[in-house]
Amino acid sequence: MQSSRRTDDESGSSRTDFGADQADKMSSRRKACNDCKQQKLRCDLTSAQVLTVSDYCSRCRRLGLACRIDDGFRRTRKRRQPTDLESEIQSLREQLRASQSNTSTSSQHNGTDWPVPAPVGTPGVVFNTLNQTDIGLNFSPVRPDSTPVSIDFPDATTNDADLQCLTTRPGIEPPTQHHASPFPLARPRALGNIILQIEEIDELFNMYIKHNHPYLPLIAEKKSPHEYYERSDLLFWVIMAVAARRHKSQPTLLPRLARNVTDLLWKTLRSMSHSISTIRALCLLCTWPFPTSSSTSDPTFMLVGIMLQMSTQMGLHCAFDAQDFAKVPLKLDTSEYSEWVQTWEACNIVAISVSIGCGLPLFSQVYESPSASQFESSSSESPFYLRLQIERFRLRVSLSLARPMPTGGEGALTRERSMMYHLLNLDLDELEKECSGSCDTEAWYLLAARLHLQAFYLFDHFAMEGYKDRIVGLFSTAYNLVDLGQRLNARLQGFFNHCPFFCYQTYVNAAFVLLKILTNGFFNPIVDAKAGKQLLESSITGLRQMSVANNDLPARLGDIIGFFCALPDPAVVGGVTLIDLQLKQVRNRLSMSVVGPHSMAVGHDGEGDVTAGEMPDGEAPRPSAASPISSGEPVIESGRMKKAAKAAAEAEAAAKGAAEELKKNIQEETKAEFE
Template identity: 50%
Template sequence: MSSEALPAEVPGDQTEPQDSREGEPLAKQPRRRACNECKQQKLRCDLVANDAVSSTCSRCQRLKLTCKIDNDFRRTRKRRKSFELENEVRDLRRRLATREASSNAAVEWPILTPAVPSETRASDAIRSSPSNTSGPSLDPKESSRVPGLTTQPVIDQPQAPRRSIIAIPRPRKLGNVELSVEEIDELYLIYILHYHPYLPFLDPGTTIHEYYESSELLFWSIVSVAARRLQSHPTLLQKLARSVTDLLWKSLRSIPYSLRAVQSLIILCTWPFPTSSSTADPTYMLAGMMVQLGTQMGLHRALSAEDFVKVPLHLSMYEYSEWIKTWESCNIVAQSVSVGCGLPATIQMQDWSLTIAPESATLSLHDIALRWHLRIEQFRHRVSQALTSNALDPAGFTSVRERLSLYRLLNASLVDLEREAINMTPITRYYLSAARLHLHSFYLLDESSVDGYSDRIVVLYQTAYSLIEQCLEMDNEESGFFHYCPFFCYQVFVSAAFIILKVMMNGYFEKLLDVKSGRKLLDAAISSLRKMSVANNDLPGRLSDVIGFFCTLTDPRVISGDSIDDLRLRVRNRLSMSIVYDSLWEWRKHFQSDGNRDENSEIAQDKWTSPSYSVLTNTISTATIWF
């Protein structure tokens, strides 16, 4: 019971004098008063106050408490209560003045975060206070404690009522980067206008300052993505890369996790920091952690979220919607990252909670776009699972007859999906084109002797051709596709460019295709990849040099051979991205063998000094960046 409540007069505090039977004068009985401890608890106290004799009440004696009577206790408590009331009034006045002065500081609705154990709520409260913004956890030892290494129990308190957060815009600093309020607002506007439409899972009505109050990592993740193309501060992304990465690993070391941590991973996996080597890119690993953290928190069972915490938890409609959208985005990003890396996906696409969302009529346009993106990624996951489910095959491919039947069924499902999405946004239509390319890319893994092989390769070529044309059209619009698209969109674009390069330069198919228009489209693809490049010598820039290298060769059949049988891929275990890895192997093999063969010849000397070749030799290490 609170010590602030004023204790009532304790029964028996004073005794009435009793008459003497013998007519003797009234004897003054010892005066009884409650000690401080009993007063606080409003309990009966048997302490006898006597100036001459020091005594202790039975309750304090039993509980080994300090039993004393403080005459200033009541006055001290009143002063403390008055001081707290003054502070509360002062705080309310400040909030009211802030709300009236700046509409940006007013909260339209509260920042609702999923309930977590009490130690996490305390950590969040300390982190969001103005006097402590240095660390992501309250106590590093406590927050990083591994279950099972201590026998000390952690008792959770009942969940405190959720309150609205009034976030006052302030300058923020991380490492050697300090941003003003105006710069922060500009970056957030860039994110909402240009990046948010590709994965609209955050609430645009929540200000960037409110996101900072709930998660410092999420705040800086949004800022980092918006800084990718910031013309007024071209070095901001490089400055943020190390600091935000350090903050990410520091946050992941502190457990338990929050919804905002999962949302931060979604953003950083969709637009990762630029790197020159795929082997140094942690995106695939972070995508797996993202799904595992979401599952551990119970995002996949939002209706039964209380099963995953130790305190009573009842999600509001807003919170439930946020959990569902975050879990949908987890699966979208995990599947997209796995396709781009050519690796299996660690996702739960057959999750019951992904099929119980409200009808589309009750959803916003962004919610509908996110739901369509999820359906498309579910289809891509089904393609990979269906075509690589044979445990008897070294690469997991099903038998030839079964694969042909699956091609027909999957193509029919994709046509139905495209028919439903006829009125969707250009971004959704692009995701459908990427799904079609993912399915048709498996045609390259067939044997040339299989019925209809050449027809399927032509269809694959046309699919890749259409996807690149669609991307060029989207970039010509105000949206600027190549500047703002997610990283997995770049990976699909690279795959389409290598498909056109390999098929068009094959001796058999060059007679069936329009090679002139294909070369022209490849030139546009190379320029587009350089447009996607965010930093010097990053993956889009280096891969554009590899494609340009093959386009300048005097013998165009180096990459794909003369006959239809030469189109067979050497790399067969990277799913639909096998074409990219196979082409890089061919580039590496050709570059090394050609250099060793002509090293001491005059022809080689002329070749190495030619202008076109000298530029491309800057990519000598590019062949190793994907391995």
């Protein structure tokens, strides 16, 4: 028995020694501090007990962090941080509403059921410009899953804050403008999963000022980007997104910004705390929208309407009487007045340009800018003065000629339109005299205005007086516009890389005008077909240079023009006789109607596809116009294009001799007419 007891004592002591050894090993194991463990970095901390700064690990000493080891510390997943912060904000708001209701000393009465408004920070359903799935836009501030709850109506002695969003009682609201600090600190900025360092922010801002700012001088060049962030985070991130369009060192920055800036945009609009900086951000975003492969998913025209309504609601159109639109005393000094006037002018320019580029009428009334003669500056000193006169002329053309023409060549409406052409051309000549001596960019805008006017000639009947001369003048205008664009692009900065999006739309319009007239059997021998074809081919290169993302609208329209240029029989596009030039398929898209029939031949809104079997001489197929950006979806054949190519081949084989004879007759008639 004694021996067995001795054996048990020895085994117990051995277990105790083993546990002590394990404890010594655990205590001697080197541990990482909290910050190094969070970042998954190697920590050179030697002692578990940190008493002085000298005991800190090298990383915490270098970064000035508090180096410590907590027994219950666990790493926090960064992807969960936004969700946790959003939940915390939601709980704090609920506590705030509960405290406000508890502190109310007024009597309560039973009320009806009202839906609970969602918090401002909760993002709704937003569009994604880089994905081609059709997603509805949710502007409602009410969450879909919210259930009606009972809310009591307070009496007249209740605080006005309790009635926010529930009644229309007038109340004193604070000014909506953000007051930035006089000396904002330069620091990294974050939006969602995007973090921009100070050097990256300065680089992008300098790129914007150098390349994009001259086209729409809406912001002050001398201010730092951090000052704009203090005034409006939306304006800051829109500037970064515009500059990121050509940021070669970070090619994925633009797609990531497209998603996050879009979320920020809708959250800002839903907050109803709008300011002049929000309107400026919308101006820039409508001028350089995010790339998309379909115009049906482009929200630019919708954002233009929001921008105009916000500007009118704030009183930018009546800046001298801004007090009429404010609930608090408001008096603008000279600099603030100038800022309001220039912002309203920029809104007018952007709205009219987007309207014409999309081929859609602008129903919002555009007021004249208030006179600046009451202050020291003159209206002619505004950086938008000449450009605004050009855009107002284009709007006048749209309002005067938007009514569809009758199919025949007789009638009072036809004579009225001829007189309207004459008057509008006289106004344009006066405008060109006023803008003489301006820069080449203003000259390009003047050509765009003339193209917008003369593109309506394609709606006219061929029997109208002076029809042939007008079509030749239209060809000359389109030729000069494309040629000037090529010369502007030859400069160091590059016109095609940084021009606004509506410049691309005007450029496409001019290219399709050249295509339609050059492929018409009647006008081909009249105009300089060789030079026109060379310029048309160079326009394809220009459109591809305007492209920002793979398979976006400029790239796709360039492929469509290239496809039509390569057809064996060009008469498929422009027709053979004088009658075939008239636009009959699309007649309600203003001057952009000339683009419609050709893009729909490949698919509605350019969304069809071109396959190798339809290409002449076995050329490689062009990118699928229906596929999303950067997607690898297979190419689908288009029945309409196959029929068009087949009809062209049959016409070329069966009527080649007749076409030559017809061409000779047309040349003889043309010479006799011009002699």
